[in-house]
Amino acid sequence: MNIHITIIFIISTLVFVCVEGGRKKYNIEQDVRKFGRTLSLAEQSSFSRRILSNGELIRHIVNEETDYGPFFDNEGNLIYKGDELSKVKYVLVKSIIENMDSQNVRFRRKLFQFLNNQYRNNDEIPSELVQEASEESSFDFYNIKSGVLKFTSIAPSLFKRIRSLRQISDDEFKKSLSESMRSVGPLKSGAYFFYTRDQQYIVKFLRSTDGLVLTHMLPIYASLLLKGDSLLADTVGFYSFVHRDAEKGIKNKYYAIVVRNTFPPNIAMDVVYDLKGSTHNRNSGVDGAASALKDCDYLLSGQRLRLGSSDMRKMFFDQVIKDTEFLAQANINDYSLLVGVRHIPVDVAISTSYSDEFDGWYSFQGGYLARNEDNSVYVDPNTGQSEVYYLSIIDLLTEYNDERRLDHDTKAINDDVKARMSNVPPMDYWKRFIHKMDVWNDVSVVGKAIERFQDSEKCREQLLKNNK
Numbered sequence: 001m002n003i004h005i006t007i008i009f010i011i012s013t014l015v016f017v018c019v020e021g022g023r024k025k026y027n028i029e030q031d032v033r034k035f036g037r038t039l040s041l042a043e044q045s046s047f048s049r050r051i052l053s054n055g056e057l058i059r060h061i062v063n064e065e066t067d068y069g070p071f072f073d074n075e076g077n078l079i080y081k082g083d084e085l086s087k088v089k090y091v092l093v094k095s096i097i098e099n100m101d102s103q104n105v106r107f108r109r110k111l112f113q114f115l116n117n118q119y120r121n122n123d124e125i126p127s128e129l130v131q132e133a134s135e136e137s138s139f140d141f142y143n144i145k146s147g148v149l150k151f152t153s154i155a156p157s158l159f160k161r162i163r164s165l166r167q168i169s170d171d172e173f174k175k176s177l178s179e180s181m182r183s184v185g186p187l188k189s190g191a192y193f194f195y196t197r198d199q200q201y202i203v204k205f206l207r208s209t210d211g212l213v214l215t216h217m218l219p220i221y222a223s224l225l226l227k228g229d230s231l232l233a234d235t236v237g238f239y240s241f242v243h244r245d246a247e248k249g250i251k252n253k254y255y256a257i258v259v260r261n262t263f264p265p266n267i268a269m270d271v272v273y274d275l276k277g278s279t280h281n282r283n284s285g286v287d288g289a290a291s292a293l294k295d296c297d298y299l300l301s302g303q304r305l306r307l308g309s310s311d312m313r314k315m316f317f318d319q320v321i322k323d324t325e326f327l328a329q330a331n332i333n334d335y336s337l338l339v340g341v342r343h344i345p346v347d348v349a350i351s352t353s354y355s356d357e358f359d360g361w362y363s364f365q366g367g368y369l370a371r372n373e374d375n376s377v378y379v380d381p382n383t384g385q386s387e388v389y390y391l392s393i394i395d396l397l398t399e400y401n402d403e404r405r406l407d408h409d410t411k412a413i414n415d416d417v418k419a420r421m422s423n424v425p426p427m428d429y430w431k432r433f434i435h436k437m438d439v440w441n442d443v444s445v446v447g448k449a450i451e452r453f454q455d456s457e458k459c460r461e462q463l464l465k466n467n468k
Helices: 002-036 040-045 054-059 084-100 108-117 127-133 155-166 168-179 208-226 294-302 311-330 346-353 402-413 414-420 426-439 448-464
Strands: 038-039 105-107 137-142 148-154 181-184 191-198 201-206 235-245 250-260 271-275 336-344 367-369 386-394
Touching: 105 155, 105 414, 108 127, 108 208, 127 137, 127 155, 127 208, 137 155, 137 367, 155 168, 155 235, 168 201, 191 235, 201 208, 208 235, 208 250, 250 448, 271 294, 294 448, 311 386, 311 426, 336 346, 346 386, 346 402
Parallel strands: none
Antiparallel strands: 038 137, 105 137, 137 148, 148 235, 181 191, 191 201, 201 250, 235 250, 271 336, 336 386, 367 386
């Protein structure tokens, strides 16, 4: 009798524990559904323990007033519109922040072998850098509504080194990313990017093809960034995330990068130019409203980079050559020199002291101070002010693939258009880019001044034709 009572008591206790445990788990899952939050692998493994912490799980997951839902549509495609865009930003940024301190770094041997073979004859790229470029840190998010989301920080140690060289601490980086961001887009490519609230960084989503391009050229790109004097767009983080829905058999991969803003936060540029060295349909009125003016606008405005003496100009263009030569070798075209021009009072420019930071440049708040041939401060005769230039080479991931070859062949209707159009083979693009950046900014040589005038006239004729 006592044995029977004991057995009944044990069974009753087990049933009660199972029912109550199930209820608690069910209720927590309901709350998680309400917030649309994904659970990391670590959170999944400790789910039963944390269930007992009276809502700590939910408070840890998201701010209680936030309501985030699925990040993908029914077909598994990344959503890029309306409020859904905020959800995409949220899951990416939260993933970056949570994974920054991860020690779970994996070495991708096959990628290392591929990259090592690709760069083995380049003495400027040590094998240690190639190894860092072949590492990744990953973890899974389990989204109740939309399957499994695998987040990966690509080459985390390498980009941490790049950030450290720029004196960007992890805490500062996290703080910039953790606040609300302003969306921009879609771009011509269909991509979106976001400015952090403090304007320090740009978070940009990439096409899968662009992500692979960056993966393959990462060792040489990073080696240039680590030297500290590069004009290349300053990428400080590289990430991917894969959405897997086993039930629907869907698997999609997306990439994103975090790039330092070329322009100082909270300082407005008076004018911005996007220069490719092309004059065919390169004015801001061709494709509608543009945030940056283009090559023809630059030529017709009379603007040029006043970089000081011939030695200073040579130093600048040697750096441009060094930064862009590898892009031609990597089959890349369509990159640009981004030029921000800011006007400042002459007395402020004159009082600016010489800086060794730029190896001969006169610096002002991270920019390049305009100088005459004798290195005296330049004064614009129209405004009575001097100029500061903020420069960066951007859009580094456009591969000259079959699609772009077809586009080139279709639009190159004659030799004149073929010579001036933007989309030309990478080596031709590089040679023209270097040549035009030199010619358009050096009027001290008669031949260069004549060529600039001829390019300006082409732009003027094209503008008149477009306005008819």
